[in-house]
Amino acid sequence: MSPKEPFDQPLLTLPESDKSPLSIRAKALVFVDPRSRQLREALHDLAPSGLPVLIQGETGTGKELLARHIHRESERPGLFVAVNCGSLSPNHGEAELFGYAAGAHVGSASSRAGWFGSANGGTLYLDEIGDLPLVLQNKLLAALETREVTRVGAGQAQPVDVRLVAATSIDLAQAVVAGKFHERLFLYLNEGRLVLPPLRERVGDILPLAEYFLGVHAQRLHLPLPLFSPAAQRVLEAHAWPGNTRELESIIHFALLVSSGEEIHPEHLNLPAPDIAQLSAQLRLLAADPAQREALRGLLNELLGSLQP
Numbered sequence: 001m002s003p004k005e006p007f008d009q010p011l012l013t014l015p016e017s018d019k020s021p022l023s024i025r026a027k028a029l030v031f032v033d034p035r036s037r038q039l040r041e042a043l044h045d046l047a048p049s050g051l052p053v054l055i056q057g058e059t060g061t062g063k064e065l066l067a068r069h070i071h072r073e074s075e076r077p078g079l080f081v082a083v084n085c086g087s088l089s090p091n092h093g094e095a096e097l098f099g100y101a102a103g104a105h106v107g108s109a110s111s112r113a114g115w116f117g118s119a120n121g122g123t124l125y126l127d128e129i130g131d132l133p134l135v136l137q138n139k140l141l142a143a144l145e146t147r148e149v150t151r152v153g154a155g156q157a158q159p160v161d162v163r164l165v166a167a168t169s170i171d172l173a174q175a176v177v178a179g180k181f182h183e184r185l186f187l188y189l190n191e192g193r194l195v196l197p198p199l200r201e202r203v204g205d206i207l208p209l210a211e212y213f214l215g216v217h218a219q220r221l222h223l224p225l226p227l228f229s230p231a232a233q234r235v236l237e238a239h240a241w242p243g244n245t246r247e248l249e250s251i252i253h254f255a256l257l258v259s260s261g262e263e264i265h266p267e268h269l270n271l272p273a274p275d276i277a278q279l280s281a282q283l284r285l286l287a288a289d290p291a292q293r294e295a296l297r298g299l300l301n302e303l304l305g306s307l308q309p
C-alpha cells in the first residue's frame, strides 16, 4: 500500500493503467463499515504474501474487484486474468485453462497458451470455482502444486508462476462433504480466506457506496450531482440488497436519471416496499451498532409520534 492510502482512508483505487481485457467499470473499493475495514486490513496482509486466496461472498458483493486489488497490491508483474469456471466449455475446459499443442485437436493448427499461461507471472482469478468439474479440479491442483502445466496434446510440462485467487458464492466446505469439491484443493485455497459479507451486513457501506456511484454516473453523464434526501437515505439503508453492490449501483443509476437533479427522494429509488420481517432484521442490525443506535431511537420516536391520533 502506498503512503497515500492509509487504513483510515475509505477509498482504495486502481490505477488507470489497469487495462486488463476483462476490466470492470468501477475501479475504486469503498470501505467504510467496520467489517469492510477489517477486510481491507486482511487484504493488505494477504496480497504481498503470494498465498492462494479464496474469496467467499454472495453475487455482486465485489469479489472480482477485491481480487483485482489483491493483484495490484501483490505487485506481481504479470496480468490479472479473470475466468468464470461456469463458462468453461464442457469438452474443451482443459484446453481453455491449460492451453493446447499444435495439432492437439481438429482446427488447432497452432498452439495456444490457455488462461494459465496468460496469467504467468500474474494472477489467475477463477470465479465460481465450485462449478469446475472434478476432473479439472484435480488437474488444477496438480498444476498449482508442481508449478507446471502440460498443454493438451503436448508431451512436456512447462513451468508456470501463477498466483491463484478463487471466488465462490457457495460454501465449499459443504461441497467437500457432499463429494462435489476436491478436499485437497479446498485446503490449498483456504490458506488465505477472505469473507465478503453481504451488503445488508455492512450497513455502514451503503450510503458511501451510493454517493460514490452517484458521483461516478453524474460525472459520466455530465449531470449535476443531486443529494439524497434523509428519507431516501433511510430507504437505502433499510433495503436487504439481495443483488448486493451491483444492485445498489443500478438503483442509483436509475434514480439519477429519473430525479429532477437536486435531490433524490424514495420515489426515485426503484425498490420494492420492504416486508416486516426484512425490516425488523435490518433494524436489529442497525441497533447492534452503537453509532447508529441513537439515530435509530430518534427515528422510531419520530415515527411513533406521527402515528399518535
Ligand SMILES: Nc1ncnc2c1ncn2[C@@H]1O[C@H](COP(=O)(O)OP(=O)(O)OP(=O)(O)O)[C@@H](O)[C@H]1O
Residues within 6 Å of the ligand: 024, 025, 026, 027, 028, 029, 030, 031, 057, 058, 059, 060, 061, 062, 063, 064, 065, 066, 127, 169, 209, 245, 246, 249
Ligand atoms: N466496495 C466497492 N466499492 C466500489 N464498487 C464496488 C465495491 N464492491 C463492488 N463494487 C462494484 O459492484 C459491482 C459488482 O462487483 P463484482 O463484479 O466485483 O462482484 P462479484 O462478487 O465478483 O459478482 P459475481 O459473484 O456476480 O461475479 C462492480 O461494478 C464493482 O465494481
